[in-house]
Amino acid sequence: MTYAQLKEELIAYSKEIGIDKIGFASADSFLTLKDRLVMQQELGYQSGFEEPDIEKRVNPELSLPKARSIISIALAYPSRMKNPPKSKKGDRRGVFCRASWGKDYHHILRDRLQKLETFLMKKAPEAKSTSMVDTGALSDRAVAERAGIGWSAKNCAIITPEFGSYVYLGDLLTTLPFEPDTPITEQCGSCTKCIDACPTGALVQGGQLDSQKCVAFLTQTKGFLPEQYRQKIGNRIYGCDTCQQVCPKNKGIDVHNHPEMEPDPDIAKPQLLPLLTMSNREFKERFGDISGSWRGKKPIQRNAIIALAHFKEESALPVLKQLLAEDPRPVIRGTAAWAIGKIGRTLDEEKALNQAKFNEKDVEVLEEIKKGLDFLETNVTRN
Incomplete structure (x- = not known):
């Protein structure tokens, strides 16, 4: 079997297992990304959640020796909730961002990547491979951009023509030399809606984010939230969707391809008061299956207090x-x-x-x- 044939089989199989989009990229070093990451580090714009070693972030061979290709996958998630509960006086509610609706996406993507990797190993047992989701060394967005999944937008998200930016990304590195796909031309044009709408001015300019000011980052910190940002987060208790919601490329997009991504309205928009007195066990039982619980209950409770003050x-x-x-x-x-x-x-x-x-x-x-x-x-x- 040729690599071209194997690529086509992987594409067909990816559709069978519920991968919404797949792309192939070379495993060459991401030299342009390295320059940007060095600048971000010098400016103090990093969140601290990233892989600290920039070389690991830009050189795929440090994650898989002799890597030749990277397979990028995307799974689309919902942007609208069915029958969302109302937040009203005496019964105020907070909100988790859309990326935290449904089951923790890390588990969902790892499942798809594991199936894809198993399929690949059966077809090419001589190959070496490794996969990563979000917490891996490589930049999922840089890989997705190179693999033609979408373009790197001004809001620092990957925007796909089919699903907008409402996608989860994952990577599979392999020693097999697949023909790379063609990157998609940037289509933001002169639009600056995401930059203009950012609640804290974290989008410094198109494609550059000061993570230290980003509401999504701030809601995940564990210390005191700087006072200048407390009014800005409103009733968000985890994450922020503003730069996605205002994006014209996301208009009318709402994909419900994966049942495990469907939100439980009472978890995605939880009552604020019960959160304040919840035990660790109760928190894990109620919110442990969603990605927004990864930092534990303290940031969520702190944000819930701020939300109640907002109301x-x-x-x-x-x-x-x-x-x-x-x-x-x-x-x-x-x-x-x-x-x-x-x-x-x-x-x-x-x-x-x-x-x-x-x-x-x-x-x-x-x-x-x-x-x-x-x-x-x-x-x-x-x-």
């Missing part, structure tokens, strides 16, 4: 006061203090903050209590 949800005050008085985690106590100040309108809130101030030893929490008291100085009506 000025007064029914949350009793729970927030309890967290302030009893929670062992400084980030939760401090964020609760800030939220109490944002929401509160009575002397009861002022009393709670002053009591906490008397008992608190953590410097950062004391700073948040002061912010809360400053808000109340303006908000509380005094006789």
